[in-house]
Amino acid sequence: MKTTLFLKYATLGSMLLIVSACQQVQAVAEPAVLTESSPEVKLELQQQIQKAVGGPLVKLADNVYLFESQIWVESAVLRDDKGRPLDGRHMDLANLFILQIEQGQCQLKHNKSGQLFVLTKAKCMAEKQRFPEK
Structure with missing residues (x-):
């Protein structure tokens, strides 16, 4: 009887351990990089x-995200009516955007926020899969 009880608890403990590991x-x-580009994807x-x-x-360039998973987007420089940059008005740093894939879903991540x-129109693949030497 003690052996049967021990086996039940051991089995229960093992199952709980497996379930816990699966949840983690x-x-x-x-x-990621794009597998192909089109005007719709770019838009x-x-x-x-x-x-x-x-x-x-x-x-954006026509080949954006085809070879790299990251791009930097600079903020627009404020200009006066003659097109000259306004001094001291350009305080924002560039924004980093990372293309990534998670569970087959293509996503764009704004690194700052x-x-x-x-992305619903874009198709992508892991960057290391396309460019294993990186």
Whole structure:
């Protein structure tokens, strides 16, 4: 009887340990690159960046995020009516945006605020998968 009771408790303990370990496994976002680009993907990226920093749509290169998982977006420099930069008015640092993939979902992360934007038009893959030498 003692052996049976011991086996029941040992089995219960093992099951609790396994369940606990399974709950602690979390998906980790990995730096990613786009698998392909299109005007729709570029517009989606511009709109998400605009949500994060405000202002007008930013200008992005056609090959944005195809080779690197990070881009820096500088704030616009305020200018006078003759187009000259206003002294002392440009205080914001550049914003870092990281393309990442988590559980097959392509996301854009604004590093300063930590905001995550799920991308629905963009398809991406882990940067280390496309460029294993990095």
